[in-house]
Amino acid sequence: MFEVLATAFEHQPSISMPRAKLTVYLPEALWIHEISTAYRDATFRVSSVLPGADVAIGVIELVASNPVPILAATDDHDDVTDIELLWKHDETAVLQVETTDPSVLAPMQRAGVPMETPFEVEDGAVTWELTTSADRLSTLGDAFDEQDIQYRIEYVHAVDASRAENPLTDRQLEVFLAALDAGYYDVPREATLTDVASALGVTKSTCSDVLHRAESTIAHWFAEDHGARESHGQ
Incomplete structure (x- = not known):
């Protein structure tokens, strides 16, 4: 699907790049899928991510009526190797999580598509907004397909280099x-x-x-x- 859309952009010389919004359905084995589906009323907001080949580190703002059991469940997950509570006040906690399963980030790295933050994880899915070239967008779709990661394209539209009509996400x-x-x-x-x-x-x-x-x-x-x-x- 991405390949078709990317090809359409390539045949329009006045367009410098596409901007896409897609919902990615996280693999069930990932800790964030399990936790976000188990605690649907909680908000998981990822403010920064450091991906690697075998490990990924993320800073997450957690908002819940009682964050303590969510923190405990996260710490108990097999692919979470380290969790550090950076800050907590009332219903909000900021934590740094290190995981040994960065598989959902691998397609972004392979395609060379920068990840825009912040973004939220809700009920096992994440919505990403991306601005990149048509070729990289096509490569990203192929990478998702090869890893059997399901996704839905919300939109793909054109922006110029200055994003003059609307510079905001x-x-x-x-x-x-x-x-x-x-x-x-x-x-x-x-x-x-x-x-x-x-x-x-x-x-x-x-x-x-x-x-x-x-x-x-x-x-x-x-x-x-x-x-x-x-x-x-x-």
Whole structure:
């Protein structure tokens, strides 16, 4: 499927690269599949990943009414070799997990497709947004197929190098618009960061991180698109 879409992009010279969103169904043997399906009400947000040939390390923000049994179940899993609690407050815990089964990340490495973070794992599935070349997108699909990793393409559409129409990811746009609608950017401010996070059903730290990334992207995009950096330096 990816190969067909990638070929279509190759025959449109005005398009520099495709942006894809896909849902990947994690192999049942993976610890994160087992834990996320056993604790469906919990949120597993991966903020960073360090993949390797035989091991992968990830920093995960866990939000649950009681994180303790989830931490214990994760620690008991066979392919988890190390788990370190980095921070905990009320219903939120940040942990670093090392696993000996990085198989779901192997197709990304083989295709040379950078993994965008943060992303969430929900009920044994993960949704990734990717911006890469048509060739690499096709290679990624082949790699998933060869490892029998099931996936669903949510969309593939064109973006130019500057992403002029919308420089934000779908998640960043969702959070930014929620903050805008709530009055977070009004003067005087009509809503707090806590209000925005509550409306989205996420933690304050998650909301702050995504919103900061969105604001940074918009600021840099505006400066580059309007030549503000060049004129400022003159």
